[in-house]
Structures are given as structure tokens and as C-alpha cells.
Amino acid sequence: MTQPGRSGIRWSSWNLLLLIPLGLLITPIFNRTGPELFGMPFYYWFQLAGVAVGVLATSIVFVMTKDKPTTPAPGPDRDVDTLDEGAGR
């Protein structure tokens, strides 16, 4: 049963970092040949470098949102663990 007033969504602003890799969809940024790297046109090495950006984004979010919902738990006595386990309800 859905509880009214609780969407069950936990929001953290760190999650916004996950949007950065989407820059790889804006093709005009990198659809060019220069500057080259190891003989590779910009188009290719820029997108390969995108892998590192993606990893960085997911890693930072993982570390910064570890085991703590950033939205404060409602009520005074609920610490992080009870909220995480859904035991407070």
C-alpha cells in the first residue's frame, strides 16, 4: 500500500554529477579532427576520454552517497541505519 505523503525517493545533489557524461551526446563539441593525439583525430580520443569522465562521475556519487540518505530522516530518533533498513516503520 502506498503511504500518502511519502514518495520513497531519496534525493542527493551529488546525483547530478551523473548528468555530466551526457555531454557525449552533444556531437558538435567533438566532431572535428584536430588536435590529434597519437595520430588519433580529436573525435576518437575525446570520446575514449569520456570513459574516464563516466567512471569519475559514478565513483564520486558512490563514495559521497555511501550509506547515508541525504534527505534528513523525519522524526527525532531515527538514525541512518533504521531508515536504511526500513525498520522505523
Add this chain to the structure above:
Amino acid sequence: MRWTELVVFVVLFGVVTVLGFVAARWKAGATLDHLDEWGLGGRRFGSWITWFLIGGDVYTAYTFVAVPALMFSAGAAGFFALPYTVILYPLAFMPLLRIWSVSRARGYVTPADFVRGRYGSSVLALLVAITGIVATMPYIALQLVGLEAVLRTLGLNGSGIVGHLPLLIAFVILAVYTYQSGLRAPALIAFVKDILVYIVIIVAVVYLPIKLGGWGAIFDAADAKFKATPAPGDGLLLNANNQLQYATLALGSALALFLYPHSLTGVLASRGRKVIKRNMSALPAYSLLLGLLALLGFVAIAAGTKPLINQATGNPDTNTIIPNLFAGQFPAWFAGIAFAAIGIGALVPAAIMSIAAANLWTRNIYKEYIRRDATPKDEAKQAKFASLVVKFGAVAFVLFIDPQFSIDLQLIGGVMILQTLPAVAIALYTRWFHIWGLVGGWIAGMGWGMIMLFNIPSADGKRKHFGASALKLGELNLFGWHPFGGSTVQIYVGFVALVANLVVAVLITLVAGKLKVFNGIDQTEPADYHVDEDSAKLRPVAAH
């Protein structure tokens, strides 16, 4: 016949076969007669196993063969696989955690199980299940296409049914150990497959450019080739017409990937949320590999590799480009390892896909409509049997129908699976959409998507229908109205269909809300979406 390569291939294939059978006892639970065990490996895979399993599942033999082949023939446009697999993990990060938790809390095995629980609608769940099965089947057939490209390069390039015999033998073996060991078989084999793949590709991207005069020379050779061809769509860079297609195809494919039942199977089999989070950072290692592999398509151009003529169809098969490149540039023994990597690379995803399709059939069709009182044991039995049917269906596809047909179907499959996004992925966050809105959106997206694909001819003009997934905006037709008349800019069909799907879903939801139509019962609770491996009162695995 290439004997050295063949011997290396057969030996490695033999090792994998033994592993496949041994896997039944690897980290075994109390019983294999439960879908949690047979179909999800006991839901207890840790970070490493999950990394190999999902990596082996997502980056398939066909990918390894087809992506460089596409680069070989089209150039820059074929590189979409890289942005696709880069944005995939940041996009999937949050939703995958939610679906893992709710599935762990409620014992869901398939995405359709979740839809059933979230909306209490067996109709919607049935649509999701059927979409999943239909989209997965040609994907399995494609793995066979990848495997056969290798077998033919090895010299097993006979005509008629004899030419297909090696493929058939390989698949019977696969079918038997998947039947016996369930998801544990591909999980264990994935270790071998991925280690081989990493070795081969790292050696290839270091050794071949040195041998062929560096990346500069390779890109020059590719540039010269594309400039010499009359085709307007190829080249070292994207052009004004295919940039939108590039971006929407990458985005659409990324959104679709974890909607495929087999990718979700790998995720649900993991032990906890931390395992998934770690893998969202670790899996891109495969993306890097895929990007480098894609460049081997250009290496093949520089090396002057020619595609093999398929004796069964009589056409040159561009999918043999990479195997042929390896055969021509590497010593025989190493080419054998490379072939084994691609060949075994076909077995892992084929096994997981057949398990995922079998799970869908068993949970959402068999138990829902045929035998409601099926016990967990009956379910496991039915799923094992279904996995056999699915695999032999895929073999029949390759044997009796032009392989081109499975490539077409896979194209269609991607567009189809994307249409389950509102019912599965959006439903993880909100129940705002009405059941009938989701059903209506599915029908609209699916119908329109199919019509658009049907009307797209192939680039060389040889085939009139299902030729590509790129639609010219000028041909976008809304009941006779051409909003972008005359435009030659291309866009991914799946993306257009998804937009249509969402628009219809929103409209019907608004109307249904006004009319106060009953919107099913949600069996899930908000806390279910945050359950983790160490949560209190966690549902036991493989009980009920």
C-alpha cells in the same frame, strides 16, 4: 582449414564446457529446483562475479564482431557504441539500485514481475514479458551469427547443412550445461571469456598499430578509403545528417540496455546494492575495450583485410572482418586464442539470454495464465525446459532463415524493448502513469516504431524494408502531416517511437484520471526500494 587455430579453439572450448558442468555445484544453495537458484544463481554474486557476468552479458560476441565491422564500412557513425556504453552506467546507476532492492524485497525474478507487483495488472506484465521475449530471441540468434563468423574463418566454411554442423554441436553443448547449471554456468565461463577477450584486445591495439605504422597511418588509410567510396554517409567524422542519429541512437541504446531481461538478470543476481554501485564504476573498463576494439575496424582497412564470402549465402560477410584481421596479422596460435575469445563470447550472453527469456515465460506467462498453482519446483522445471526451446528456436533461426533476418529483428528488438521504459523504469520512481496509459503508450510506440522501421530502405538500396534504424526527419509522417518536410537529418527510430509512447501515455493518464478509472493496487512499499543485503527481515532466498 587452419589447424593450429582450430586446435587452440577446440581446447579452450573444451575447458569452458567442463566449467559449464562443474558450475552446478559452484557456490550451490540447498536446491537448484528454484528460480532464485537456477535463474539467478542464488542472488548472491559479489562484485567480481557480477563484473564478469554483466560484462560478458552486455559486451557480446556479436558486439565484438559487428562494431568494428560497422566502423570498417561506415566510419565515424559506427563509433556510437562508445558514447552509448559510457552514458549507460551513469544513467542506469539510480534505477538499477531501486529495481534490485524491490526485487530482493518482493522476490521478483523478471522486470515483468515488478510491473505485476507495482500495478497489479497482469495485462501490463504480459506486454512487458512478451516484449522481452521477442526482443531477446533474435539477440540470441545474433550470438550464433558471431560464433559462425569465427567458425567459418577457422575453415569450417562448408555449404548447406554441413556448414552449420559445428555451430549446432557448440549449441547443443551450451544448451545441456545451461539446463543443468542455470545462471552459474555463464557466470563461471564469463571469467574465461573476459580474460581471453582482454588479453586479445590489449595485444591487438598495441601490436597491430606498431606493425602497421602507427595510428596516424591507420586513420589516413581509413580516410582514403571513405573518400574513395561514393556513399555519402561514411567518413572519419560525422556529417550534418547523421549527428542527431548518432546522439539519439547512443541515448536510445543506453536507455534500452538494462530493459533487456538478460541484462537485468545479471543485476538481480548480485548480492547487494554496493555490488551494483561498484560495478557502475568498474564496468566501463569494458567500454574502453569496446572503443579500442571499434578502432580495429580501421586497422582492418589499413591492413587490407577483405571480408570472407559466406559459402552458405554466397555473399561477402563483413562480420568476418575482425576474425580475418586476426588470422592475417597474428601468429596461428594467438589467432586461435582470439577466435576462442569471440566464440566463447557468444556462449555467455546466449546462455544468460535464454535463461532470462525462460524466466519471463515461466513467471509471467506459464504461472500467470497456464498453471497458477505451480510450485517453485514446477517453475524451475518449466524454466529449464523453456531455456532449451528458446535456444533451439534461435538455432533454427540461423539454420533456416537468412542471417540478415536476425540482424533486422535485432534492430527491431531494440526499438521494441525501449517501449517498456515507461512501464518498467519510470514506474520505479512514480506511479503517476495510469495502467491504460502505459498500455496505450506501448501500443502507439510499438506500432509506429514498426511502421517507421518497415519503411526504411537499406543504405545500398538493395532491401526496401527494415534497412536501418535511421529515419530521415523529412519522412516523419504524423497522419499525413510532415513537420520537418524535406529535411535529410536523420534520427533514431526508437527515440521517435519512445516520444510517441510517452505522449500517448500522458494523454490517456490524464483522461483516465478525470474519469477516475481504477488504477490497480500497488503491492510494493516505499521502503522496498531501499532494501539492502543486510536489511532486517529480508526475504529468504529460494523459499516460496
